Amino acid sequence: MSGGSTGGSGSGTRRLKERVRTARKRSNASTRWLERQLNDPYVHEARRQGYRARSIFKLEELDKRFSLLRRHARIVDLGAAPGSWTQYAAQRGCRVVGVDLLPVQPVAGAEIIEGDFLDPAIQDRLVEMLGGPADMVLSDIAASATGTRAVDRLKAEGVAEAVLAFAERVLRPGGSCLIKLLKGAEAPIMPSARRLFSTCRLLKPDATRSDSSEIFLLATGRRAPEGGAAQEGEGGS
Known part of the structure; x- marks a missing residue:
């Protein structure tokens, strides 16, 4: 593209x-x-x-900088609506499964379900749809804002913790995770991220609006599970 x-x-x-x-x-x-x-x-x-949203350019920039998406890779897109990240990953030749609370118009090369990612049943369904370990977990989830900075930051932390736990469950060794955060929410998240991944970066893509408090955690190099047992059926990257 x-x-x-x-x-x-x-x-x-x-x-x-x-x-x-x-x-x-x-x-x-x-x-x-x-x-x-x-x-x-x-x-x-x-x-x-x-493309369906300007957020496409955030993912495109990071993909070009860090070579995140490869053909035939299994990708999970959390908070997929309106579908621009799914569009981009599918056009890169990835196999994408996604979820959002809102309905998302179909995207060629992707399967997207409507539901709450925080629901364990929805997470089980995503795992089933993947059909094997994921190469990357993308999360552009934005928790509903209250207007109170401290509360919104805590909500962002909670979502990020859930995404990391899901990434630990589904990612193959060596896999990656990209999570949207609010500035200030990264401090309690980084220890968990560093435990799971060999490299963790906090980034603000050029397409992020100057007045936005959002930042992105890019975690790469998923560490092998304790005991060294790799997951079966590695994806395409």
Whole structure:
């Protein structure tokens, strides 16, 4: 997939900033969000390339930097909606299974179910769908925000801990995990991540908005389970 230029429209001409009038039934916050969307070059580039969300460029950047996705790899996409990460992984030739609380339009080369990842039954179903150890776990899950920073950080920590526990269960030795966090939530997560993976990095891709508190934990080199017993049926990477 071509990364394309994310600096403007497909024609290469500079896009004039668009302003949105505040409608009677629209809050100021909604107006600001809509204006930001209309003037976001990553939003325009995602639409031009046929992707469902600007978040595609975060995964693309990290994939190009660290060679994360390989053809025939088994990938789990947690928090898949609206499906841009699934789209990208499938186009890279990966076999993708995903889940989200929201319905996701079908993506060629992927299986996506609707449900709560934190539900053990849903996790069991994902394991069954994989049909073998995963090569990578992706998590773009964003816990519902309360507006209280300390509470939101604790919720992000809880999700990240659940993702790491799931990654420990499904990843083959040498596999990788990419988890979205909120800044400040990384401190209690890093010890568990370092126990499971040989390398852990905290990253903020270029496509992350400057005012966003999100960061990404990229953990690579899943350590072999204690006793050295590798999981059966390794994936394609």
